[in-house]
Amino acid sequence: MDIFPLPNGAGSTAPITPETAGTTTTIIVASNTTPSSKLSQLTESLKLEHQFLRVPFEHFKKTIRANHRTVEKEVSAVISSVADVADSNELSKDDAVLSLTSLVSRLQGLKRKLEEGSQTENLQAQRCRARLDHLESVDVENLCEWNNVRLKRILLDYLLRMSYYDTAMKLAESSNILDLVDIDVFKEAKKVIDALRSQEVGPALAWCVDNKSRLKKSKSKFEFQLRLQEFVELVRAENYMRAILYARRYLSPWGATHLKELQRVMATLAVRSNTECAKYKVLFEPKQWDFLVDQFKQEFCRLYGMPVEPLLNIYLQAGLSALKTPYPYSTVTKMTAPRRIHCHRTASGS
Structure with missing residues (x-):
């Protein structure tokens, strides 16, 4: 005879009758499928956390590269200065002391930069560790709570992209999820975006220099677009000689790969900023700065x-696409319209 063990694990058994067989089967199926469905949901949720881990990791690598460049630059300068002092035979005692004092001061500055860089690296490594721990902590039992935290992260991502930094900071602090969001990364982008909206290319060019190797690897045209805009602004200011010198220094290296665009912009020296030719007039329009802002956002995200x-x-679009409408819109409208009219009349009469 088949037996069904009791939940408490006792040795007593109960026979399965035809009346209880259906209920027993339902309980067994439900107990087996519910955890597996939640586990499947958990697996699918973790697949969407690519950005959650990559952003702090990329920021961490960028900080390490920047610190490495600083150390190389400073150490090379110190070694060069020491070699110059050692090779100088006519250097007086006072000059030697002055040179050594300058070197000591420079080394102290390097030490301070290294300490600051090490502290920044430790904080970013801690952030990466916190995010890994957060992903490892998710389980079927705490999936609801974990999803609530993810919802807050999604809202914070939206607030940061829309430049609501104060609101994002308050939400992150009140929810105790500062290590799970990228506020400092978006603040870095904000400086460049604000400068471009103020029609300044300096911070954007500095950002290009800091990320030159990676932008070159992705074949980015962002720096070239910035250089073109700076050239156009010189033409707008009727500073033609300076514009020509600028083109020789900064635009000529791009001639091999972007010759047509370069020729078009160079023609503005002849047509000037008050031209009515649509092909060149568009280069002087303010919307070119909006284009640079959009271009920077794309490069930054990439x-x-x-x-x-x-x-x-993205989540809203996916959720709305997955919704199933039981009735066509026209049918729903016909069914609900009279009720809405009746409610409206009742409210008006009252």
């Missing part, structure tokens, strides 16, 4: 492995 669209938009 650099950190982030989608250009906010995560909130």
Whole structure:
């Protein structure tokens, strides 16, 4: 005779009758399928956390590269200065002391930079560790709580992309998830975006220098677009000689790969900024700066492995696409319209 063990694990058994067989089967199936469905949901959720891990990791690598370049530059300068002092035979005692004092001061500055860089690296490594721990902590039992934290992260991502930094900071602090969001990364982007909206290319060019190797690897045209805009601004200011010198220094290296665009911009020296020719007039329009802002956002997101669209938009689009409408819209409208009219009349009469 088949037996069904009691939940408490006792040795007593109960026979399965035809009346209880259906209930027993339902209980067994439910107990087996519920955890597996939650586990499947958990697995699918973790697949969407690519940005969550990559952004701090890319920021961590960028900091390490920047610190390494600083050390190389300073150490090379110190070694060169020491070699110059050692090779100088006519250097007086006072000059030698002055040179050594300058070297000591420079080394102290390097030490301070190394300490600051090490502290920054430790903080970013801690952030990477915190995110790994957060992903490892998710389980079937705490999936609801974990999803609530993810919802807050998605909202924070939207707030940061929309430049609501104060609101994002308050939400992160109140929820105790500062290590799980990328506020400092978006603040770095904000400086460049604000400068471009103020029609300044300096911070954007500095950002290109800091990420030159990676931008070159991705065949980015962003720096070239910035150089073109700076040239156009010189033409707008009627500073033609300076514009020519600028083109020789900064635009000529791009001639081999972007000759047509370069020729078009160079023609502005002849047509001037008050031209009515649509082909060249568009180069002097303010919307060119908006184009640079959009271009920077795309390059910035690509650099950190982030989608250009906010995560909130992506999740909403996916959720709305997955919804199933039981009735056509016209049918629902016909069914609900009279009720809405009746409610409206009742409210108006009252």
